[in-house]
Amino acid sequence: MLSGKVALVTGGTRGIGKAIALELQNKGASVIITGTKSIFESTEGYQYIGVDFSNREATMEFANKVKNIKPDILINNAGINKIGAFAEISLEDFDQIQQVNQYAPFILSQAVIPGMKEKKWGRIVNISSIWGKISKEYRASYSVSKFALDGMTSALSAEVAQYGILANCVSPGFIDTELTRSILGDDGIDRVVSQVPAKRLGGVDEIAKFVAWLSSVENTYITGQNIAIDGGFTRV
Amino acid sequence: MNKVDKIFNQSTNISEFSEKYFQYLHSILLSVNTKEIATFATLLLGARESGSKIIFMGNGGSAATASHFANDIAYGTRTFEKPFRAISITDNNAVITAVANDDGFDKIFIQQLQVVMRPGDIVVAISASGRSPNLINAIKYANKNNAITVGITAFDGGELKNTVKHSLHVPTNQGEYGPAEDAHMILDHLLGAYLTRVIL
Numbered sequence: 519m520l521s522g523k524v525a526l527v528t529g530g531t532r533g534i535g536k537a538i539a540l541e542l543q544n545k546g547a548s549v550i551i552t553g554t555k556s557i558f559e560s561t562e563g564y565q566y567i568g569v570d571f572s573n574r575e576a577t578m579e580f581a582n583k584v585k586n587i588k589p590d591i592l593i594n595n596a597g598i599n600k601i602g603a604f605a606e607i608s609l610e611d612f613d614q615i616q617q618v619n620q621y622a623p624f625i626l627s628q629a630v631i632p633g634m635k636e637k638k639w640g641r642i643v644n645i646s647s648i649w650g651k652i653s654k655e656y657r658a659s660y661s662v663s664k665f666a667l668d669g670m671t672s673a674l675s676a677e678v679a680q681y682g683i684l685a686n687c688v689s690p691g692f693i694d695t696e697l698t699r700s701i702l703g704d705d706g707i708d709r710v711v712s713q714v715p716a717k718r719l720g721g722v723d724e725i726a727k728f729v730a731w732l733s734s735v736e737n738t739y740i741t742g743q744n745i746a747i748d749g750g751f752t753r754v
Numbered sequence: 755m756n757k758v759d760k761i762f763n764q765s766t767n768i769s770e771f772s773e774k775y776f777q778y779l780h781s782i783l784l785s786v787n788t789k790e791i792a793t794f795a796t797l798l799l800g801a802r803e804s805g806s807k808i809i810f811m812g813n814g815g816s817a818a819t820a821s822h823f824a825n826d827i828a829y830g831t832r833t834f835e836k837p838f839r840a841i842s843i844t845d846n847n848a849v850i851t852a853v854a855n856d857d858g859f860d861k862i863f864i865q866q867l868q869v870v871m872r873p874g875d876i877v878v879a880i881s882a883s884g885r886s887p888n889l890i891n892a893i894k895y896a897n898k899n900n901a902i903t904v905g906i907t908a909f910d911g912g913e914l915k916n917t918v919k920h921s922l923h924v925p926t927n928q929g930e931y932g933p934a935e936d937a938h939m940i941l942d943h944l945l946g947a948y949l950t951r952v953i954l
Binding site for chain 2: 521524546548550560561562563564565566567583586587589590636637
């Protein structure tokens with residue numbers, strides 16, 4: 519399904535990114551992951567490159583490398599979040615969130631497109647969020663970045679589909695990760711789960727399997743979409 | 755009868771033989787899937803960035819090709835501040851003869867991988883036939899231990915072509931070692947030339 523393909527997964531050391539990397543590898547792709555640490559030992563066999571996407575210069579430098587590497591698949595998964603009252607969001611925090619969640623996917627997408635055009639095949643999946651489809655209080659910086667990602671994906675897909683390059687967003691809902699558990703706590707999780715029609719958190723594998731399929735040769739005509747995997751949360 | 759025999763039968767004149775051999779080699783090179791070359795280049799460039807090793811191996815003429823690849827990728831690219839960490843496990847006579855003598859020739863590569871390979875390294879097996887048990891054993895070990903495996907093959911690719919994660923296949927007639935190994939060496943120089951320029 520992905521044999522002979524090389525995938526780049528940003529933020530692939532943990533959580534959803536880690537699950538996506540594993541699923542892509544299980545489907546036959548060779549996988550390069552990024553993380554913020556300078557050294558990361560991966561027993562799964564990924565090639566690891568350390569890069570801090572909150573730093574514009576480091577992102578540009580990494581993008582130049584990616585232009586040469588020419589991966590077949592790009593998964594823009596790395597992201598950060600900072601919750602805060604709208605009137606109190608500092609420009610510094612706002613900028614940093616846009617840099618990681620919005621500018622880095624933009625810069626990396628620019629970097630992979632020439633190689634994908636050469637091969638007349640490519641898949642880009644931008645990991646957005648339910649907060650890129652709907653929003654709520656204290657999520658302004660994050661929602662701005664994820665709504666932007668949706669707009670970018672839509673415009674990009676319109677431009678590159680003719681070259682065999684398909685670009686989509688996947689928007690996870692409440693997913694059972696260490697981060698979710700540490701942020702929400704048990705009470706918070708119970709409260710959230712009660713609002714989800716499926717009455718449970720999603721699993722990272724449920725995101726990963728769909729992202730891997732969307733990135734595969736089996737996806738031939740889905741592009742420009744923003745697909746929520748949220749147990750129905752954004753539809754009620 | 756293979757193609758080289760046919761060429762010789764058509765003309766024993768060395769000039770004509772040479773001309774036809776070159777023509778045949780040209781036709782072989784044109785049949786190589788350049789997307790497979792592109793994927794191999796992608797893997798090598800990724801390995802350079804991540805610091806993963808690139809481990810070449812082969813038997814006979816392909817052992818020499820493995821050594822040559824390691825030289826051209828690691829040293830010929832002249833990128834010592836961030837090198838391609840390419841090695842060939844065909845070059846240590848003490849190790850190869852010790853392992854072959856003590857444990858069998860089919861273990862000469864797998865045992866070296868057990869010592870030097872880590873998950874995420876690229877293991878490249880070079881074999882015209884794709885049927886060498888010592889290479890296939892080593893590739894199965896590398897797959898199981900999460901290395902990225904590449905097979906540079908010829909003829910019909912043999913079992914090796916179907917065992918590696920990434921194939922770089924040179925389609926030739928069965929048994930045509932000469933043109934197959936010529937093409938493998940051209941791939942070495944082609945990749946060396948490309949990588950040297952693309953990383954500037």
